[in-house]
Amino acid sequence: MPTSRRFFLRNGALALAGTTAIPSFLVRSVLGQTAVTPKRRLIVIFQRGAADGLNIVVPWREKNYYSMRPSIAIPQNQVLNLDGFFGLHPSLAAFKPLYDQGHLAVVHAVGSPDMTRSHFDAQDYMESGTPGVKSTRDGWLNRALQAEDLRCHCDHSQFRAVALGADVPLTLAGKVPAIALNNINNFTVGARGPAPSPAASAFEAMYAGSGDRIFHAAGEETFDAVQMLRAANPAQYAPAPGVEYPKSEFGNNMRQIAQLLKADLGVEAAFTDVAGWDTHQNQGGVNGQLANRLLDFSVSIAAFWRDMGDDAENITLVTMSEFGRTAHENGTGGTDHGHANVMFVLGGQIKGGKIYGRWPGLENHQLNQGRDLALTTDYRQVLGEILSNNLGATNLGLVFPGAEVTPNRFLRLT
Amino acid sequence: MNCLLGPVAALLSLSLLCPATPAAAATPGTETSRSTFQSTQLQGDTRILHALNRFTFGPRPGDLEAVRSMGLDAWFESQLHPASLDLSDLNARLAQFPAMQLSTEDLLYRLPSNALLRQMTNRKLDAPQADLPYAIYTNQMERLQARREQQQQQNPSSASAPQEPVPPTTSAGSNGMGVDTATEQAENPTPMAKEPVPASGQDQMPGASPRGAPAPLPADASLLQSLVALSPQQRIAKLANMTQPDFDRFIQALRPQQRKALVADFTPEQKESVAALEGPERTVVEELIAQRLTRDIYSTAQLQEVMTDFWFNHFNVYLRKNEQMPYYLVSYERDTIRPLAMGKFEDLLEATAHSPAMLIYLDNATSIGPDSLAAQRAERAAWRNPGNQRKAPEGLNENYARELMELHTLGVNGGYTQADVTQVARILTGWTVDRPVRGGGFQFNPNRHEPGTKKVMGQKFKDHGELEGRELLHFLATRPATAQFLCHEMAVRFVADDPPQSLVDRMAKAYMASDGDIAQVLRTLFHSPEFWSTSVYRAKVKTPIEYVVSTVRASDAGVDNLRPVANALRQMGMPLYGCIPPTGYSWKSSDWVSTGSLVDRMNFALALAANRLPGIYADWAPQPQDEAPPSVRARSNEPIAREEARLESMLMPGGLSVSTRAALLQKFQQETASPQAISATSADNARAANAIERQDQLLAGLLLGSPDFQRR
Incomplete structure (x- = not known):
């Protein structure tokens, strides 16, 4: 068996780096020779609570859009026009240049085909990648990494799959180990500092010395990861000049994902979520609740994109939400649980500047169950195409069992 | 295979194939370690420790001896009969949470929910007139109003970065939106804030800065002083008379010590009132979480609490399903789950099926028979008035029907079909909740009930109204599956x-x-x-709740404040009442052993042992009665090893594995100053004592965070 990354790390550069201060560029270059630096990185963003796609990418040429949403519709003269039919919500101004430059693509009338209007079912279904099947215990992104492993017996970094948050979300749960981090600065045992604390080295020795195989291995992985993070010190990477992330939780998460990527830790897939889209009441139009969410959302993502500079070339970022919202506004200035929605795909390899998917129309008879935007694209076709481009995944049947995600159904986003 | 599975996953599956090894390695000095035959039975104290680890939230110091003198079988029988146990210590502690004794209606009256307050704002209901309750209501109404206005006024296009996007901490306290529709039907939006614990005023978790975040503004010390000079009665009245912005500004600027001083001589009810002036719903959630942890840590009826945890998880309900749920969960756990946790399963099933919490959580409260009177009326109304935008009744909802069979009774392979799910849903139509915003109870609404005979798994259920559902529950509870x-x-x-x-x-x-x-x-x-x-033996990995509670129990720590424990659970991915899907949390190790969680566990152990969790205090100094057993004394001729042995016998009566202990001692001696040197050379006794205390804290933290302590 060839020298594995783990062997190298434990006995080589980082074993050293853990105790002495090695300049980070040296660590990076040593790492670069051994660890397989993935060419492509995938960032997945989940908008929890069901975002209102019809007010995010607005079909401003649809007459019925305005009659169904008398108090919350975005007026035609405020929409940021994209193609003469659709336009962005004005709070998404930060997305406009990305669209114009051809990096940002929009997929409309997309989502999970399951008809549930339950947030948790729909989130589970979307994250597991198996709409309608509740027993699935792992997530589509984890299975995508498993599929990659079947194809290539490569070594991977501990940081291969990272979630910003308290726990590993279902999207990333499964056989491939994933790390959940609330805060890259807190991911350490005992006191922070340039070297491990006495408590940390004692713990490390105890787990290494333990005959308990599960915790022996988990301890080894943990201290590897902690050491890698300390050596790479992602916190040293300040945002690129002129880039400013919003001081929101989502903005922080995007900033930290950028730091992890810049630190060259071998991240292949990163996940974060952003809550607050469940706008049943007073969702607002040009201004208001949804507008504020969208501003934070778009400014954070655009900041991340600019922050990554040339590396953005190898990044694909995709957004999703469990379902859309009713086409009609309700009696309390909001919208209720609907069906199809909009997804954004941003990336260096993406043919952006275009709206993808078949538009089903918004006339009353065109609505799903008479109330929501109908679904014309299964979100798994979008993810499948991204995965096959991004991770070179060929075994999409494993990632999305039963979904028939095949290249002939792709939207040709890449 | 190695490449397909992560190393941990690969090892997990290996160790499941041969689980004897960790057990044998983990039992030094007992007769059981001589043989690894699977059929070998545990003996002596190991037997007692095994029982304590499985039927309690972990042994406390002295438990082993107590069970030994009582007899293991007698102890277990007493655990099966919690009514016979002395719960006076627990009950004294629970008296801190007076609201937890109230009925749902009374709880909503004393600590109104946001949904109830919005109804009052719309003048559908009257707020109570007495001064204190009135202030609790108006404070929160004004907060809701201010939040709404702030959301409407923010102008997003004026800046390149959003001005203060609503931070998730405040949304966790409401529900993620702050302005959800609250209707008399239970068909409420599901709030999606992922974190169930209100975070404002929270204490920092280990790894973050060691103390609570400093208040943004200096507290109004003179106001505090004048308030403290008043009698508790007058002080409460004064606080209630402050305007909401003044009150919030004052209370939020207080440092923990100042806050303590403000309420030091208050009764539990008065303390609760101050919390309610700050946020009534938050008070409910905090008390709900605190009472559960208090029971888990201190109840002598441990098996009852373990089973309460087990059945709550089995019949999981999510705290943030809607704004009323925290209120319903108080009764759900207290009246539905706990008293029946060791009774007949059918009674438990009946009780959960009738509980507003479950009816709302799994949407049965909104389910309407397609051919029921209610559906026919709605259809006629829609036909007469097609322009009406009011939401039509949604018809049949299968959510509960499916989970009732898949998760509550038969299991996913229990032999039912999709057709059976639909039939069960029809049987249960009409099972709903009476005026949920006011905290109403179960109601059978015959107008919503689907008429006709139904057939489930070959069994016929004649049209009997509510009785039909009860027959169904009996049928399900008695299946071999x-x-x-x-x-x-x-x-x-x-x-x-x-x-x-x-x-x-x-x-x-x-x-x-x-x-x-x-x-x-x-x-x-x-x-x-x-x-x-x-x-x-020790084949089970502790889940976060088992781990965290067992550390507190083992260290015999005094706990005044349960927030750090609740925060740790959230950080470890197992927030109390915070499991969103109906599946509940997993009991299997593979779901809880991960890189991030191990970091959290080790940091929690270190922080707990070093008294860095605010309001939790552990004392590691030797007690007069402490004497290490002879076997321990024999192997410890060095002070550090003696100290380790003393703490080990307190925290882990089953003992650390030989290899782990050796690694610990070796590393410890390398990395820390020799305690011998401290005691011999330091003239300053206080400093020496301090150094020994710190050394004990570190040792205790390492033991509590050790691989051995991760198992039960």
């Missing part, structure tokens, strides 16, 4: 991730023979050789 499913789940909780089928069969037989008597099933488990096999 249900016995298998429940007993397997219990065996996974109490015995091993992959329990022997022979054991599950024996338990299932006891279930069927006893009309589903949970105590009888537990008794069968307790008297089964599979339970006492050395191969399952």
